Amino acid sequence: MKKVGFDAEKYLSEQKKYILERISNGNADRLYLEFGGKLVHDKHAMRVLPGYDENAKIKLLQQMKEHAEVIICIYAGDITTSKTRHDFGITYDLEVMRLIDIFRRNDLEINSVVVTRYQDAPAVNMFIDKLERRGIKTYKHRFTKGYPTDVDTIVSDEGYGANPYIEVTKPIVVVTGPGGGSGKLATSLSQLYHDFKRGTKARYAKFETFPIWNLPLKHPVNIAYEAATADLRDVNMIDSFHLEAYGQSTVNYNRDMDVFPVVKRIIEKITGEAEYKSPTDMGVNRVGFQIIDDEVCREASYQEIIRRYLIAECDYKKGLISEQSLERAQLLMKEVGKEVSDRKVVKPARDYAEKKRAESDRYVNVVVMAIELPDGTIITGRSSRRMAASAAAVLNAIKYLAGLPDDVLLISPLVLESTQGLKTNVLSYDRGSLNCEEALMALTVSSTGNPTAEMAAHKLGCLKGCRAHCTAILSDRDEQTLRALGIDVTCDPEYVTTNLYEN
Numbered sequence: 001m002k003k004v005g006f007d008a009e010k011y012l013s014e015q016k017k018y019i020l021e022r023i024s025n026g027n028a029d030r031l032y033l034e035f036g037g038k039l040v041h042d043k044h045a046m047r048v049l050p051g052y053d054e055n056a057k058i059k060l061l062q063q064m065k066e067h068a069e070v071i072i073c074i075y076a077g078d079i080t081t082s083k084t085r086h087d088f089g090i091t092y093d094l095e096v097m098r099l100i101d102i103f104r105r106n107d108l109e110i111n112s113v114v115v116t117r118y119q120d121a122p123a124v125n126m127f128i129d130k131l132e133r134r135g136i137k138t139y140k141h142r143f144t145k146g147y148p149t150d151v152d153t154i155v156s157d158e159g160y161g162a163n164p165y166i167e168v169t170k171p172i173v174v175v176t177g178p179g180g181g182s183g184k185l186a187t188s189l190s191q192l193y194h195d196f197k198r199g200t201k202a203r204y205a206k207f208e209t210f211p212i213w214n215l216p217l218k219h220p221v222n223i224a225y226e227a228a229t230a231d232l233r234d235v236n237m238i239d240s241f242h243l244e245a246y247g248q249s250t251v252n253y254n255r256d257m258d259v260f261p262v263v264k265r266i267i268e269k270i271t272g273e274a275e276y277k278s279p280t281d282m283g284v285n286r287v288g289f290q291i292i293d294d295e296v297c298r299e300a301s302y303q304e305i306i307r308r309y310l311i312a313e314c315d316y317k318k319g320l321i322s323e324q325s326l327e328r329a330q331l332l333m334k335e336v337g338k339e340v341s342d343r344k345v346v347k348p349a350r351d352y353a354e355k356k357r358a359e360s361d362r363y364v365n366v367v368v369m370a371i372e373l374p375d376g377t378i379i380t381g382r383s384s385r386r387m388a389a390s391a392a393a394v395l396n397a398i399k400y401l402a403g404l405p406d407d408v409l410l411i412s413p414l415v416l417e418s419t420q421g422l423k424t425n426v427l428s429y430d431r432g433s434l435n436c437e438e439a440l441m442a443l444t445v446s447s448t449g450n451p452t453a454e455m456a457a458h459k460l461g462c463l464k465g466c467r468a469h470c471t472a473i474l475s476d477r478d479e480q481t482l483r484a485l486g487i488d489v490t491c492d493p494e495y496v497t498t499n500l501y502e503n
Helices: 008-024 043-048 056-063 076-080 092-105 122-133 184-197 220-228 240-246 254-271 294-318 323-335 346-359 389-401 413-426 436-447 451-457 476-485
Strands: 030-035 068-075 109-116 138-141 172-176 202-207 236-238 251-253 368-372 378-382 467-470 488-491
Touching: 008 030, 008 056, 008 202, 030 184, 043 220, 043 294, 068 076, 068 092, 068 184, 076 092, 076 109, 076 122, 092 109, 109 122, 109 184, 122 138, 138 184, 172 184, 184 202, 184 254, 220 236, 220 294, 220 323, 236 240, 240 254, 251 254, 294 323, 294 488, 346 368, 346 378, 346 467, 368 389, 378 389, 389 436, 389 451, 389 467, 389 476, 413 436, 436 451, 436 476, 476 488
Parallel strands: 030 172, 030 202, 068 109, 068 172, 109 138, 467 488
Antiparallel strands: 236 251, 368 378, 368 467
């Protein structure tokens, strides 16, 4: 049974209460709540805080839906450069559409989409047209004149006043975006400016899960956040503003620390009062109070730090990150005294691959995947002319979970041959071996007339949350399939072949 270190139910209750108090305690009519991090499928939080609900934020908003509406921000430059979210493999503009669909499915009101630092570019205008033709209201906010040093110009009709006001009606306005740098803060402060000019008393607050402000600076959960953002060069630090104001040591990160003096002056200029004395003051996050087993969260965080290093190795090999980012990820792993071998599935995968290579030249390019099942058992699978290592490992794992012998065939030979023939003879693929998705499709077809295959297929859901490691970089399709199964997989930074295009 998986150990739990976090109380998800109590967290939702306390977090909702604290956000609503932020409005009432300040006698405000409206709260602009900047949402950072992932709103749904927050796998990082779920991994480092076992027991955390990966959809906690969207559930929190659901509980407050009568009081809340949503503004989604996207930076125009991220549209023109086709910036991509690596976790989902989609561009930021598509991520905005995905977020809209998610909010709608959860019965949350979408106010509008704001294109920040707008530039007159074909891709940007096409994106705006696409949204408006589907009934989504859009706004254009240009670069704020005077930002970041000339506060008098920023808080004037030439600065925030030049932006069109986004008509909002609810007391809580959630301001979110597809990723960092989307313009959430600027949009929130622009709205704050317009509300005060209209006689509406509004406040600003920030809701971001990591780093956790009331954990020690070097707590593994906070170090895991640094590992997750190594490519962004985020660095956790003691909030010196909070320490000076209250004599209390809290944790924040460099970007919030750098921008706070400017934000503080802007808010004071707009509202006429010094509401916040530190970046910590601006936050409303209560996640640190719901850790119920610190040791469980520490161990989970160690595993996440190792995982992030392995991912960084592969991203460096693919040319996605710099050498400096890779070195940063390695440094953080060394800082907590861990090695790659401390991830339990790494050594069995590597050892089995090495054994097969030593046995015969025929296995020189063998790829192996190892999966750690919920009971701690390690199951392996290797690549062959029939299927990829990921497919073999998944099939072997569900055979074990169903209590079936290892030599039982789950996929009908006829189905296997016809599927391979389709790939090579009809679709003209170079290789007929089945990837993980294709193998699962073949399994499903076979299960219609094979009770054994059906029994094994019903065990696929048991793989959610399992860790895996592959001795070569997975194809995008295999990576997506394993992610859909809920398997947390890492790879060695080696390609299956020397081909450039196919890899």
